[in-house]
Amino acid sequence: MAASASAAATLPTTLLLRRLLLLSPRRHPTTPAPRRFRSCCCSSSSSSPAAAPAHPHPPAGGRRLRGELRSRAMSSSTNSTVLAESVATGSSVDVELLPFVNDKHGGVIVEMTAPMDPQLFSASLKASLSKWREQGIRGVWIKLPISLANLIQYAVEEGFWYHHAEETYLMLAYWLPATTHTLPVNATHRVGVGAFVMNDKREVLAVQEKSGVLRGLGVWKFPTGVVEPGEDINLGAVREVKEETGIDTEFVEVLAFRQSHKAFFDKSDLFFVCILRPLSFDITKQDSEIEAAQWMPVEEFAAQPFVQKHELVKYILEVGLAKVDKDYAGFSPILIKSAFTDKKSFFYMNRRDLDKASESSSTQKKTEKPLFMEKL
Amino acid sequence: MAASASAAATLPTTLLLRRLLLLSPRRHPTTPAPRRFRSCCCSSSSSSPAAAPAHPHPPAGGRRLRGELRSRAMSSSTNSTVLAESVATGSSVDVELLPFVNDKHGGVIVEMTAPMDPQLFSASLKASLSKWREQGIRGVWIKLPISLANLIQYAVEEGFWYHHAEETYLMLAYWLPATTHTLPVNATHRVGVGAFVMNDKREVLAVQEKSGVLRGLGVWKFPTGVVEPGEDINLGAVREVKEETGIDTEFVEVLAFRQSHKAFFDKSDLFFVCILRPLSFDITKQDSEIEAAQWMPVEEFAAQPFVQKHELVKYILEVGLAKVDKDYAGFSPILIKSAFTDKKSFFYMNRRDLDKASESSSTQKKTEKPLFMEKL
Numbered sequence: 001m002a003a004s005a006s007a008a009a010t011l012p013t014t015l016l017l018r019r020l021l022l023l024s025p026r027r028h029p030t031t032p033a034p035r036r037f038r039s040c041c042c043s044s045s046s047s048s049p050a051a052a053p054a055h056p057h058p059p060a061g062g063r064r065l066r067g068e069l070r071s072r073a074m075s076s077s078t079n080s081t082v083l084a085e086s087v088a089t090g091s092s093v094d095v096e097l098l099p100f101v102n103d104k105h106g107g108v109i110v111e112m113t114a115p116m117d118p119q120l121f122s123a124s125l126k127a128s129l130s131k132w133r134e135q136g137i138r139g140v141w142i143k144l145p146i147s148l149a150n151l152i153q154y155a156v157e158e159g160f161w162y163h164h165a166e167e168t169y170l171m172l173a174y175w176l177p178a179t180t181h182t183l184p185v186n187a188t189h190r191v192g193v194g195a196f197v198m199n200d201k202r203e204v205l206a207v208q209e210k211s212g213v214l215r216g217l218g219v220w221k222f223p224t225g226v227v228e229p230g231e232d233i234n235l236g237a238v239r240e241v242k243e244e245t246g247i248d249t250e251f252v253e254v255l256a257f258r259q260s261h262k263a264f265f266d267k268s269d270l271f272f273v274c275i276l277r278p279l280s281f282d283i284t285k286q287d288s289e290i291e292a293a294q295w296m297p298v299e300e301f302a303a304q305p306f307v308q309k310h311e312l313v314k315y316i317l318e319v320g321l322a323k324v325d326k327d328y329a330g331f332s333p334i335l336i337k338s339a340f341t342d343k344k345s346f347f348y349m350n351r352r353d354l355d356k357a358s359e360s361s362s363t364q365k366k367t368e369k370p371l372f373m374e375k376l
Numbered sequence: 377m378a379a380s381a382s383a384a385a386t387l388p389t390t391l392l393l394r395r396l397l398l399l400s401p402r403r404h405p406t407t408p409a410p411r412r413f414r415s416c417c418c419s420s421s422s423s424s425p426a427a428a429p430a431h432p433h434p435p436a437g438g439r440r441l442r443g444e445l446r447s448r449a450m451s452s453s454t455n456s457t458v459l460a461e462s463v464a465t466g467s468s469v470d471v472e473l474l475p476f477v478n479d480k481h482g483g484v485i486v487e488m489t490a491p492m493d494p495q496l497f498s499a500s501l502k503a504s505l506s507k508w509r510e511q512g513i514r515g516v517w518i519k520l521p522i523s524l525a526n527l528i529q530y531a532v533e534e535g536f537w538y539h540h541a542e543e544t545y546l547m548l549a550y551w552l553p554a555t556t557h558t559l560p561v562n563a564t565h566r567v568g569v570g571a572f573v574m575n576d577k578r579e580v581l582a583v584q585e586k587s588g589v590l591r592g593l594g595v596w597k598f599p600t601g602v603v604e605p606g607e608d609i610n611l612g613a614v615r616e617v618k619e620e621t622g623i624d625t626e627f628v629e630v631l632a633f634r635q636s637h638k639a640f641f642d643k644s645d646l647f648f649v650c651i652l653r654p655l656s657f658d659i660t661k662q663d664s665e666i667e668a669a670q671w672m673p674v675e676e677f678a679a680q681p682f683v684q685k686h687e688l689v690k691y692i693l694e695v696g697l698a699k700v701d702k703d704y705a706g707f708s709p710i711l712i713k714s715a716f717t718d719k720k721s722f723f724y725m726n727r728r729d730l731d732k733a734s735e736s737s738s739t740q741k742k743t744e745k746p747l748f749m750e751k752l
Contacts, residue, residue, distance in 0.1 A: 011735075015565070022673060029569060048567075052384050066638055099564070104589075105587075116444070145536060146532055146537060149528045149529040149532045150529040150611075152525045152528055152529075153525040153528075156522055156525045161522060161544070162522060162541040162542060162543055162544070162545070162546055163541070163543075164541055164641070164643070165538040165539070165540055165541035165546060165547075165562075166538060166562065166642070167537045167538055167562075169538070170538055170541060170546065171541075180664075182379070182587060184602070184640045185566060185602055185604070185605070186541075186542065186563070186566075186605075187562070187563040187564055187565055187566050187643045187644075188563055188564070188565070188566060188603070188604075188605045188606075189564070189565040189567055189646070189670065190560070190561060190562075190563050190564060190565070191564060191565050194585040211481075211558060213480075213716060226560070226561055227564070228561070228564075229561070229562075229564050229642065229643075229644070230564075230637045230638070230642070230644060231702070232635060232637075233635055237588060241595070247459075255726075256707065256724060256725035256726075257707070257723075257724050258712070258722065258723045258724070259608060259609055259721060259722050259724075260714075260719065260721035261608075261719075261721070262606070263607045263718075264560045265540070265547065265603075266542070266605065266606070267540070267561075267563045268605070268606060270565070270646065271592065272565070288556075289558075289700075308547045310713070311713055311714075311723075312712060312723065313713040315384060315712065315723055315725065318730065319725055319726075319730060321733075322729060322733035323655065324729050325733070326729070326732070326736060326737075327729060327731060327733070328726060328729040328733055329705065329726055329729055330726060331632065331633070331707070332736070333589065336687040336691065337687055338636075338687060338688070343636070343638075345634050345635060345636035345637070346634065346635050347632060347633075347634045347687075347691055347729075348632060348633050348634070348635075349630075349631065349632035349691065349695055350632075350695075350704060350705055350706060353698060353702070353703060353704040353705055354694065354695060354698050356702070356703065357698035357701070357702035357703070357704055360702060362703075363745075375523035
């Protein structure tokens with residue numbers, strides 16, 4: 001980036017001023033042709049198609065390319081803008097390629113950090129795309145921090161589309177080959193947790209919320225929440241219960257889950273019903289979100305009209321009680337490691353049934369070599 | 377929007393030209409103070425905090441407010457820009473409020489569709505924010521299509537941050553009260569599926585992929601894929617198997633799932649291991665993604681060195697065989713409805729154990745009234 005800035009500094013002042021004029025406030029980028037996001041194949045591992053940014057190859061940026069400012073296709077313009085562009089088109093200046101790293105999938109990643117003259121960015125991007133196309137590069141990622149929001153339109157003008165955004169940055173994507181892209185899809189789901197926590201008096205932990213659709217209705221519900229970015233479901237459930245009620249718990253099992261769509265805007269929701277074992281019993285409710293919290297006799301909880309007409313809550317109660325009173329088996333987590341990295345992830349399965357299956361294999365089929373020797 | 381355009385048309389030409397100068401290409405928006413996304417409480421229903429856009433109140437836009445262009449805080453500027461702004465500051469013009477709809481949570485949603493002069497947008501946004509603040513509005517959403525990328529920086533300058541982005545639009549968010557916001561978090565997870573499909577010769581459906589980390593290694597793996605936006609897990613698994621191998625299947629159960637983090641950029645991944653019953657047997661492999669597909673003796677599949685060192689694949693095999701040969705119970709889906717809307721969602725649970733629990737309740741506790749009378 002420092003190199004780019006110094007390149008800009010060498011431009012004649014008059015050209016720089018003309019460049020400033022290039023950016024007409026009335027201009028808006030053209031809408032790119034719609035693309036359909038195809039599902040990319042998952043490699044059954046934690047090393048997914050776009051995992052590259054965590055392990056980028058050494059930076060290969062800083063190469064120079066003799067380029068020139070090309071005229072820009074605009075959907076609308078003013079006369080002065082067209083004039084300025086004509087002048088600029090005739091000039092030939094050094095244009096730095098954008099700094100980038102290669103990813104593992106034949107693509108490149110540009111991560112912008114410092115402010116850059118928008119016209120210089122645009123020219124550098126054009127020159128970079130031209131070079132990358134020659135080199136057979138496939139996907140191009142540009143990560144723009146929110147402080148560089150003024151550069152977005154120039155990437156869009158070159159055909160980039162939005163891949164995803166977080167609070168402080170926007171990720172743009174482009175596919176250079178003349179084929180359908182194989183870039184990974186954006187995140188599609190939010191993950192929520194609901195907690196069934198019962199003490200030995202057959203009372204369940206119940207809360208009334210200060211916001212949401214049940215606000216002010218006096219309805220007692222199970223503690224629920226949304227897992228934070230990068231948080232494990234089992235840890236998220238324990239955290240939510242602690243935050244809302246002050247109760248310490250131990251995660252036992254995922255008893256069930258629900259997938260719903262258009263839960264917020266066009267996004268989907270996966271809601272995991274968890275059963276937790278209480279380790280403490282004195283309630284300290286959270287003031288900001290929770291109106292009230294209590295240990296409530298489960299029959300009283302179940303008798304609420306809200307529960308009677310709410311199929312999801314009825315099922316949470318049903319699987320919770322089946323676990324407590326009967327022989328219901330949910331999924332419990334074990335840590336497994338990836339074949340490709342040292343990363344560990346939680347794998348949730350019906351361990352009771354799998355243990356039984358292993359036992360019966362070892363007693364009934366002693367002559368056969370079991371497929372899996374490892375103890376869970 | 378048409379009203380805004382006509383308002384712009386009434387501005388004196390000289391003022392309009394000065395406005396064009398306001399947009400210095402060297403300016404970049406200031407970085408907003410970092411905010412921490414707090415988890416919002418899930419209401420245990422499909423009617424989540426941000427479900428409002430699907431059922432917005434009637435548009436309340438179009439109200440007029442006598443406003444004036446205020447000077448803008450800039451991180452850098454040129455002399456000419458400062459001059460132009462000083463002139464503009466002294467002028468007083470009619471500024472339209474941005475068109476908006478109210479949401480159900482005390483907030484407003486602005487969905488921009490037509491091009492707008494960036495300075496007019498900026499002035500309208502300032503005036504709108506001022507009005508909304510007076511009215512006690514909480515969250516403000518602005519949805520900008522990619523064709524209006526040139527407006528993003530003006531929303532950022534007012535303090536908006538990025539909430540999420542899809543291919544064709546960016547959603548910006550702002551919180552007017554002086555409290556921590558309670559807006560829903562962005563989507564955090566991609567959802568993948570892996571398919572265990574076995575025929576009655578104890579052969580599993582196996583594929584070799586054309587891309588990904590296993591490309592060219594001759595490794596046979598289970599068919600996998602990513603569910604599409606809005607797609608159900610069970611339907612996604614059936615679709616992926618059909619696409620990759622041409623085999624028709626019936627979904628049986630989710631046998632297990634894995635949650636991993638930083639699977640692509642900072643996003644997480646939920647991978648559901650599904651068992652499917654084959655309904656057809658002649659393989660027609662997909663040319664674009666699949667190198668080869670076959671029915672493969674399960675012992676041969678398991679003996680691959682790749683499988684031996686890959687804990688996830690070993691567990692997929694283990695739970696698959698425990699289901700086929702033993703008494704392993706996974707989660708199977710039923711459709712349940714929301715208490716608040718007519719929407720239906722799939723709820724996945726251990727139906728075998730729940731059915732058993734219901735049976736034992738009805739035989740052993742005939743004198744007690746069962747909590748749940750409904751048959752699954």
